[in-house]
Amino acid sequence: MQIKILRQKNRMTWMSGILIVIGFIAHFGFNNVTIFNTTFIIASILGVAPIAIQAYQALKVKVVSIDVLVTIAVIGAFLIQNYEESAIVTFLFLFGGYLEQRTLNQTRSAIKELTEIAPESALKQIEDGEFEEVDVDDVDEGDILLVKTGAKVPVDGTVLTGEGHINEASITGESEPVSKREGTNVFAGTILENGTIQIRADRVGEDTTFGKIIELVEEAQDSKSEAERFIDRFSKWYTPAVLVLAFIVWLFSRNVELAITVLVLGCPGALVIGVPVSNVAGIGNGARNGVLLKGSEVIHDFSRVDTILFDKTGTLTVGNPEVAEKAYYGSNIDEVLGYLASVERESDHPLAKAVLKDIGETTFSTVEDTEVVKGGGIVATVNGHRIAIGNVALMEQENVTLNEQAEADIWAFEKNGNSLVLTAVDGKLKVLMGIRDQIRPGVKKDLQALKRLGVKNLIVLSGDNQGTVDLVSKELGLTEAHGHMLPEDKAAYLQKLQAKGQIVAFVGDGVNDSPSLALADIGIAMGSGTDVAIETSDVVLMNSDFSRLPHALGLTKTTARNMLQNIVIAVGVVIILLASVFFSDWMNMSIGMLVHEASILVVIFNGMRLLRYRLRGHNVNSDSVN
Known part of the structure; x- marks a missing residue:
């Protein structure tokens, strides 16, 4: 019976509304008090039934919900034969819930649209x-x-x-x-x-990029922020407090109607709904604009970020580097290039691809005993020769002697902004390649937008040589630049900043970035990066579109402000209503419920503005929400 009544809640709402209209027509049009009272009694019973069931279900799990307050208030009004108040209050409460659900469904339209366009x-x-x-x-x-x-592309x-x-x-x-x-x-x-x-x-299936987007957005919209968890805790104490206040009012005034009015006006509906609707709308906007925010908590933390750390290759740069300079040492270079290509073709690293592209057609050999040296390069055996490919640190580890000419070439290549790939065969340096990557188009403008949004420190951390990192930093106007950094060095530097009280975000795309992405207050992964980086992160920029980063930060800041606005509106309305009960003659139960339901719709519509958010100055064809 309870389930059946709740399923018919919307129909009962409209029936109650029609009965109220009939009652008013009978009273003011024909002065028929009997029909007036009868219709309002039936409307009260129809209206309170689903509310009372919801109140009972809440009490079973030891929660004193808004439905409990309204049920007590309506029963009290009914007992003192104030049928007009009881009918109008139940109708407004149910009708407000109906409008809430409709408008909330619109805020979830982003995930609904995603699901509908799934192949x-x-x-x-x-x-x-x-x-x-x-x-x-x-x-x-x-x-x-x-x-x-x-x-549609199916996979x-x-x-x-x-x-x-x-x-x-x-x-x-x-x-x-x-x-x-x-x-x-x-x-x-x-x-x-x-x-x-x-x-x-x-x-295929859930493993596709599209499948992951749907999964992540669904998880994010179901998560709760710290603000929401606080409001949940607050409501558990606030609602019983309203009951106590109403009892105290009755105890001192012996005015049942006044006590019932306090119950109705004290309902914290707008407070409970205001923060979730802002979060859902913000996450929905992100999903529509190529930004995946993994949960409501991300919005809170991201909005406070004051320092952003960047990996270089694939993040600030295109990630499609090419060999710009090279030097050879000794004889049998063609044979060495064959060894180099044989090892590099087993790697999907951008530098390896650049080396292979430059070498072109060559003779490949079987590679054995491959060993990846973290932060250094790779060592392998090819045709009985020990091949070491990597940076200067790896050469030192392999005891490779660098003569004056090689040291001069290394210095010159670094000065020109190259990443270095050195190749040694059996402990002797044979090939030096200088590889350059192009800075992402528009990234400088995006970084300036981040500064305008309040980010104080923009820092690049890279395993590349210091000269290359400095050139990138200078061109982009970054705060700091640190090269020759292993994954553990990046993580340690990040933790040092956090220890100073900075709220740190890290942007990266590779497996080696995963520790920093996990440690950062906010980990931001480029969408074309590795699965590990994407899974570890809090925010994903789809298709590795760096321009989405300012939009994401602006969106979270606006969403956080929107949450605060909704809290102020909700608390302010309750204070004004309760004050009006005690210090004015015009406030009654029906007017209070009308204002109460209106405040709920106000916070919902305020939250829905986030669906239209665009960062001002970043997309001239769209409006910004403040």
């Missing part, structure tokens, strides 16, 4: 080479899929044949079509606007 089917290549439509859940890694114009994959333009707004927040051709990556949930492509499925 459901795919054209999968079968044994005879033809393509057959199958459920997307039946696609496995390695399958060949066909995507036609206007269709994360790599283009094998064909070309076209894809709208990646569901992943990056940008609706500008992106050109795709053989060898490029595509993402599930994006739309092929023109052309036809065949792709190889690399990630």
Whole structure:
């Protein structure tokens, strides 16, 4: 019976409203007191039934909820035969709840939209080479899929044949079509606007980028911030306190109606709903704009960040470096380059790719006994020779002697802003390569935006040489630059800043960044980075779009302000209402409930403004929310 009544709550709300209207018409139009009282009695019973059930369910778990206050107030009004007040209060309370749910559903529209655009089917290549439509859940890694114009890409994959333009707004927040051709990556949930492509499925189901976005946003919207947890604790004490206050008012005044009015006006509805709606709207805005905020707590911490640490390669730079300078020492260089290429082709590091691209066609050999030296490079055996590839520190560790010419070349390459890759064969330096990466377009403007948002310290930490790091820092106007840093060095430096009381965010994209991402107050991962970095982080910038970082910080600051505004509105309204009860003649139960429900809608609509937030000056076509 309880479930049935709660399911019919909205219908009962409208029936109660219609009965109230009939009652007023009978009273003021025809002066019929009998119909007036009858309709208001029925309206009161219909209205209080679902509220009383919710109150009973709350009391069973030892929670004195708002429904308890309203139920007691309505029963009291009914007993003193104030049917008009009891009917109007229950109708306003239920109608307010109905409007709350509708408006709250709009704040969750981002996750709803994501779920609706999830691909459901795919054209999968079968044994005879033809393509057959199958459920997307039946696609496995390695399958060949066909995507036609206007269709959704069903999985994360790599283009094998064909070309076209894809709208990646569901992943990056940008609706500008992106050109795709053989060898490029595509993402599930994006739309092929023109052309036809065949792709190889690399990630399927929940493992796709799109699947992870949905999962992360759902988890984030269900999480609670410190402010919400405080309000939960506050409500547990506040609601009984209102009951005690109402009892004290009755004890001294012997005025039942006044005590009941205090119960109604003391309901903390707007306070309870104000913070969650701000959080949900903020997270929804982020999801729409290529920023994943992993939980409400992230919003609170990120809004207070005053120091941001950056990895260099793949974060401040494009992550697609090329060999700019090189020097050879001794003989048999072609053979050495073959050894170098053989080792580097087993790595997916950007510097390794640059080396392979520069070497081009060569003779590859079998690589054995590979050993990765953290923060140094790699050592392996090729054709019986010990090959060491890495930085100067690795050469020292391998006891490789650097003659005057090599030291002069190293100094010159570093001065020119190169990352160094040295190759030694059997303890002798053979090849020195200087590799340069390009700074991300627009990153300087984005860093300036971070400063305007209140970030005091912008610091780059890199395993690269100090000369290269200094050049990047100077060009971008960073506060500090530190090179030759191992992962543990970055983590130690971060902890040192935290010990000084700074709120630190770390931005990175690689496995080696994971310790710092985990230790930072806010870990921010570039979306095209490693799975470990993304899982460890608190914020993900989809498609590695650095310009999303200022938007993310501005959004969290605005969301935090919005939360505070809602708390002030909610508390202020309750104080004004209670003061009006004691110090004015115009306040009554119905007016108080009307104002109370209106305050709930005010905080909801205030929170919903966050769905339209755009960082002022960062997107000239959009409005900012303050």
